[in-house]
Amino acid sequence: MQSKHTLGVALLGAVLTLPVTASALADEVVEQIELGLELYHEAEYGAAITELEFAINDIRERMSGRIAETFPEAPEGWSAGTVESGVSGGAAMFGGGGGSMLEREYRQESGNGRLTAKLMIDNPMVQAMSAMFSNPAIIAAQPNMERIRIGRDSAMLKWEAERGNAEVSFLMDGRILMQINGQGLDSQAPAVELLKAWDLDAVREQAAR
Structure with missing residues (x-):
């Protein structure tokens, strides 16, 4: 004791x-x-x-x-909602057994596009995604998926052109997953650019243990 x-x-x-x-x-x-x-x-x-x-x-x-303050602002031509917790009934449980998730929605002002930015920390989904990031063969086997660069780091992009759906995933420090999901897009560019606009250094600083 x-x-x-x-x-x-x-x-x-x-x-x-x-x-x-x-x-x-x-x-x-x-x-x-x-x-x-x-x-x-x-x-x-x-x-x-x-x-x-x-x-x-x-x-x-x-x-x-x-x-929540690290989430990127709305790009030009888009509006942004408030950052919401993915844990029901209260604040995100950082460091808890179930992990945490925060998300923010963005809507295209002159179109039907929608983006959802998600940030997961110590979440079971992060562990599941980490296996994919460390295995190029898994990425290559996924339809419509490719590796892209976020600075000097790698991210994964899944683009379904016929549906206008995009998903960009970035794993940081093995425990922080940042993801942009897009629907109704003309190209994958809005999803990729929103992830690139995220302040990665601020995320790492505020999520440090």
């Missing part, structure tokens, strides 16, 4: 490592952690767990919000 000092350092460290100002630390997250520690010291373990889980969920909401 962890000592009181070790547990306190670990829990407070989770908050203190977030890039927030000193004044912002005096908020409900810190209060929840402090109350959780008090309850732990009083051997009220169930209540302590409840308080600390509330604190963890609040931290996850803040992380979710920061990652």
